[in-house]
Amino acid sequence: MAYTASSPSYGDAPTGAPRRVSWGGIIAGSVIAAALMVLLTTFGIGIGASTIDPTGQSPSGSSLGIGAGIYAVITQIVALGAGGYVAARLAGIPRPVTSLIHGAAVWAVTTLFLATVAILGGNALFGAASSLVGNTARGVSNAVEAIAPDNLSLPDPAQIASQVSFDSLPDEVQQALEEQDITPQNFQDEMQQSFRQVVSEEEQQQVVANARQSLTDILRSPGNAGEELQSFIDETLSGPGAVLGDEDRQEALTVLERRTGITPEEAEQVVAQVETRIDEAVAEVRQTIEDAQQQALDAAEAASNAAATTALLLSLVSVLGLAAACGGAFAGKPDRFARDYA
Numbered sequence: 001m002a003y004t005a006s007s008p009s010y011g012d013a014p015t016g017a018p019r020r021v022s023w024g025g026i027i028a029g030s031v032i033a034a035a036l037m038v039l040l041t042t043f044g045i046g047i048g049a050s051t052i053d054p055t056g057q058s059p060s061g062s063s064l065g066i067g068a069g070i071y072a073v074i075t076q077i078v079a080l081g082a083g084g085y086v087a088a089r090l091a092g093i094p095r096p097v098t099s100l101i102h103g104a105a106v107w108a109v110t111t112l113f114l115a116t117v118a119i120l121g122g123n124a125l126f127g128a129a130s131s132l133v134g135n136t137a138r139g140v141s142n143a144v145e146a147i148a149p150d151n152l153s154l155p156d157p158a159q160i161a162s163q164v165s166f167d168s169l170p171d172e173v174q175q176a177l178e179e180q181d182i183t184p185q186n187f188q189d190e191m192q193q194s195f196r197q198v199v200s201e202e203e204q205q206q207v208v209a210n211a212r213q214s215l216t217d218i219l220r221s222p223g224n225a226g227e228e229l230q231s232f233i234d235e236t237l238s239g240p241g242a243v244l245g246d247e248d249r250q251e252a253l254t255v256l257e258r259r260t261g262i263t264p265e266e267a268e269q270v271v272a273q274v275e276t277r278i279d280e281a282v283a284e285v286r287q288t289i290e291d292a293q294q295q296a297l298d299a300a301e302a303a304s305n306a307a308a309t310t311a312l313l314l315s316l317v318s319v320l321g322l323a324a325a326c327g328g329a330f331a332g333k334p335d336r337f338a339r340d341y342a
Contacts, residue, residue: 025090026102030109033083033325037114040075044068073317077324080107084328094334103329107322157199157248160277162192168273173266180261194259195274198252249275 048068084103091102166174166184182190249271256267 020093020098021105022087022091022093022102025087026105026109028090029083029085029087029102029106029325029329030113032086033079033106033110034113036079036082037075037110040079041072044071044075069313073320076317076321080110080321080325081328083107083110084325084330085332086328088329088332089334092334096330096333099329099333100326103326104322106329107325110325111318111321156204157252157274157278158192158195158201158204160281161195161274162188164188164191164270164273164277170269173262173269176262176266177260182260190259191270191274194255195252197255198248 083106087102087106088099091099093099093102166177166187169177177187252271252274253264253267256262256270257264260267262270
């Protein structure tokens with residue numbers, strides 16, 4: 001006997017009536033949805049790769065990214081819509097709410113399956129979302145580390161001393177040096193050699209290496225770097241381990257007196273000239289570090305905003321997929337039960 005309005009209601013259906021949930025339909029719809037995603041994704045990769053011409057003009061990275069995002073949304077809508085349609089059709093249940101639930105189940109099973117495959121290492125086809133989030137998070141650290149200046153260098157007293165001009169010294173100091181056979185021609189070489197005895201190239205390189213490592217560590221956490229940055233600058237440029245600390249200064253005075261034969265007072269004036277130039281160089285380094293800190297803060301904020309935007313967009317895409325699966329299931333809903341029963 002065909003099913004009629006006088007037949008038992010769905011809730012009172014006798015044994016043999018259509019089931020409330022068709023897991024076979026849900027699984028079949030999910031498999032078809034996943035397969036369509038693979039097919040459409042690989043097709044999209046092929047289309048995207050064909051637009052790249054190494055010898056000519058190719059689409060910009062931003063254009064490719066926008067196009068890939070739009071295509072991913074369309075792929076998910078088409079695949080889940082088809083999966084929902086298949087699930088509702090195979091379930092053979094004419095009730096709209098039941099069909100929509102089957103569509104939602106297809107979306108849930110497909111999403112969990114793709115997430116599992118992505119976690120297990122199938123990012124090439126399934127893990128676009130997780131890869132995007134992961135890359136965004138790693139981009140925070142990479143962007144900050146990239147900001148640390150590659151050419152960061154601290155003032156080298158020997159190099160700075162060699163740049164002090166003989167003519168810039170007070171007249172009495174110039175006269176005293178000339179009396180010791182220190183001519184304007186060899187004055188700068190003598191200055192460099194004197195200060196090199198105080199701070200060797202190896203020591204200077206070690207200071208620079210330590211400074212750069214400290215700067216990189218600070219920039220990795222730029223939000224809390226204020227006190228650390230100031231401490232780093234003070235210790236490296238002004239404290240006991242500074243470029244030209246108190247002990248180094250005293251040693252420089254002693255070396256100059258011994259090598260040039262000038263008096264302590266005259267050596268003091270020469271060292272003061274060098275210190276003035278070192279202070280100017282230190283100010284430049286300080287400004288460079290502060291600029292790098294600001295860039296790190298900007299980079300961290302931009303990366304954080306990008307991660308938030310990415311998460312929201314992925315959530316929106318997932319909701320669109322759910323809507324597509326439910327819409328497909330509603331379209332696939334049969335007009336009556338798939339089977340007649342007595």
